[in-house]
Amino acid sequence: MSHDGFGDKSVSKLFDAIEDSKHQELDKLIYALGIRHVGEKASRILAEYYLHLDNLMATDVETLRGIKDIGEIIAKSVVDFFALDSTKQLVEYLRSQGVNFDQHVSAKVTSIFTDKNIVLTGTLPTLSRKEATALLVKYGANVVSSVSKKTDYVLAGEEAGSKLDKAQALGITILSEEDVLREVAKYED
DNA sequence: AGGCCTCGAGATCG
DNA sequence: CTCGAGGCCT
Secondary structure, eight states, X not given: OOTTSOOHHHHHHHHHHXXXXXXXXXXXXXXXXXXXXXXXXXXXXXXXXXXXXXXXXXXXXXXXXXXXXXXXHHHHHHHHHHHSHHHHHHHHHHHXXXXXOBOOOOOOXXXXXXXXXXXXXXXXXXXXXXHHHHHHHHTTOEEESSOOTTOOEEEEOBTOOHHHHHHHHTTOEEEOHHHHHHHHHTTOO
C-alpha cells in the first residue's frame, strides 16, 4: 500500500497540517478566499477592523469605505463576494469544520521601527520574507512593497534587486537581517 | 499626481 | 523569489 511513499506517517503529518490551518488568524482566511482586489494588505486591514468573519460578512459598502485604504472598488468587491450563495455555503462549511474566524490583535512593541516604512528585498540569511515581515510588524513597522522617498529603511539580503539600487540612490538607510535581529533583541523580555 | 497594492509572469531553487 | 504593468486610494 505504501509504495508511493505516502504511508501512515505522511497521513498523520497531513492531518496535523490541516488541523493547524484551522487555527490561522482571520487575515489569512480572508486572503485565502481570493476576493478581487483583496490581497495580503487589505486582508490584514479588514481582519483587524472587523475581528471576526461574521462581522465582515454583515458589513456594508459605506462602513467599508470609511476604513483607511479601502475605497469604493474594494468595498463593493467585498460586499458582492459575501452576497454570493456559494460564498455563504463555503463559510458555513468552514465553520462546521471548526476553522478559526477570529483575529487576535497582537500587542505591538514600540521600537525604533515603530511607524517606519520598511521595504524588504533579496533573500535573508535565516528569516523567510514572511517571518521578517511578521517580526517587523510586531515591532510597529509598516512593511511596504516598493521603495520611494517615504521609505525609512530597506532590509536587504542576498541577491537584492532593483529596490536596493533605488534605495541607495535615495540615500535610504540599508539594514541587514543581523541589524534588525540585534535591534529587536533589545526589546525581548 | 504620487504611493503602493494586487496579481500574473518568468526566474530560482529544493 | 523578483519584477513590472495596471489599477486603487488619498
